[in-house]
Amino acid sequence: MPHLTIEYTSNIKAEARIPELLANANQILIAQNGLFPIGGIRSRAIELTDYCIADNQADYAFVHCNLKIGAGRTDADKKRVCDHLFEALKDHFAALFAKRYLALSLELNEFSESGTYKHNNIHARFKKP
């Protein structure tokens, strides 16, 4: 945790610069003063090849992000993280948004405390001595 999932329609694939988008998102999550353990940060993008948007009468596109984090952060922390991520998303797609139909969105969800299991040897790499 946290897990970020970014769905995007394949009609913007050539311009979406997905690796850069994911790397930037991770940097934002890392830069939250330790709010998220670095070794638990996982982002992925899913290319959507079968989709239908609105009335299906134009070449619409969308990017939808789902950030899922462990429960227990304050509302202020959650808002700050999402604000940063969404600003970065808008910046990343600003040129595209200016010239074509595009819907950007971000949702935040929390893992339930009880039903989560972890086994992770990446954390050790980031442990302070």
Next chain:
Amino acid sequence: MPHLTIEYTSNIKAEARIPELLANANQILIAQNGLFPIGGIRSRAIELTDYCIADNQADYAFVHCNLKIGAGRTDADKKRVCDHLFEALKDHFAALFAKRYLALSLELNEFSESGTYKHNNIHARFKKP
């Protein structure tokens, strides 16, 4: 919003007519007397190539739909929309259901009010003057 995600197993790909299924779903969501802004409707299908169903001893298939909408609609509105979508799903796959193992399902979820961000230039196309 709303977001519809349709997962289907690849063993029915040739007969699933996915573009038609997605377009029909959007038409149903549009036809709800303005319950959903047209410019926010987004459907997608995900083909599952790695799956295991039940005891794995026959050529089982499934189609699972997740409709996620903004919070605040009435229970009656939500039921009507889901009833329509599920009837359309059953109609769409009726011939297939009659001749092979197939599980159809639909779940409804709501976005949390607080944690959702949007930036969408498709809405403008559908604004009344």
Next chain:
Amino acid sequence: MPHLTIEYTSNIKAEARIPELLANANQILIAQNGLFPIGGIRSRAIELTDYCIADNQADYAFVHCNLKIGAGRTDADKKRVCDHLFEALKDHFAALFAKRYLALSLELNEFSESGTYKHNNIHARFKKP
């Protein structure tokens, strides 16, 4: 229901033995003394080709599982199922975990009672006469 979704990063694809992992998961879900109807068990794996983990500075990998079940099981039943699944996940990836960066995780979620629709002819196969 239940639905199991296993995401895994493509850098472990060659060693992940996904069909075996899914089949084992189904066997665990079937072996819960009738807690889950066999005909409703559906597992799938999603290969992630675009991902970014932690600081992106090593060849990190992850496997994330989401088990979603109908509401109404006891906490003890849910814990037992998840314990079994997660032990199986750790066993399955033990050799890989011992030699490379890898994060394994499992989350449990429940379907809302109200918003779920089903139409399934697989159940009939498992009906007791």
